[in-house]
Amino acid sequence: MQDLYLDGKKAEATAAVPNELADEVSLVGPPARIRDGLGAWREAGVTTLICGTRQVEAMRTLVAAAASY
Numbered sequence: 001m002q003d004l005y006l007d008g009k010k011a012e013a014t015a016a017v018p019n020e021l022a023d024e025v026s027l028v029g030p031p032a033r034i035r036d037g038l039g040a041w042r043e044a045g046v047t048t049l050i051c052g053t054r055q056v057e058a059m060r061t062l063v064a065a066a067a068s069y
Helices: 002-006 010-016 019-025 031-043 056-067
Strands: none
Touching: 002 010, 031 056
């Protein structure tokens, strides 16, 4: 992935990212999936999140999910 990206093949690098990796490092999808993922991270000891989105509703979902713990 890194070599593809550094070679300027950004679309190929993106396609090379396994879905499993994306699932392990991000919270995406419907609200229930985000809540479940956040719960799993909390159980694993995660205490800090770095959030970035352009979707206000996505941030609201994340805040609501975090507040429920």
